[in-house]
Amino acid sequence: MKIAVPVEGEEIFQHFGRAPAFKVYEVENGAVKASELVASQGTGHTAKSTDLAAMKPDVVLCGGIGTGALAAVEAAGAKLVAGASGRADDAVSAYLAGQLENREDAVHACSCGCH
Incomplete structure (x- = not known):
């Protein structure tokens, strides 16, 4: 299983669409076997769609997320x-x-004014 988390440094970045990077975890038998930091291709829903398509995560853990970015996660087939x-x-x-669990x-609905 692959888990992707939007981060800045070691912390979960709270605005999914503006996350500068993802920490991607490879999980086997319920344990993390490896992780790597992957730079994001930019900000916004289109960039995050590109990021997720390249990473192919099974699960995305995040802080806050707008409906546009949610569509990117769903399109990637991730939980x-x-x-x-x-x-x-x-x-x-x-x-x-x-x-x-998911909250x-x-x-x-994103109201950040960045799109």
Whole structure:
């Protein structure tokens, strides 16, 4: 399984569409086997669609996400778990332990004015 998390440094970036990078985790038998930092191709829904198509994640863990970026996640065929915060490594561990679930209130119509 592959998990992608939008990050800045080691922290989950809270605005999915503006994330500068993704930390991508390779998971086998419920444990992280490897991870790598992948620079984003830019900001906005189109760039994130390109990023996700290249990464082919099974799961996307994120903080907040707008409906346009949500469409990019769905188009990539990935499961979304929104509402995560803090260190990406900790969120992935919580997800794998069954302690992190999707928060519907973290999915919203984007009103950031950046699109």
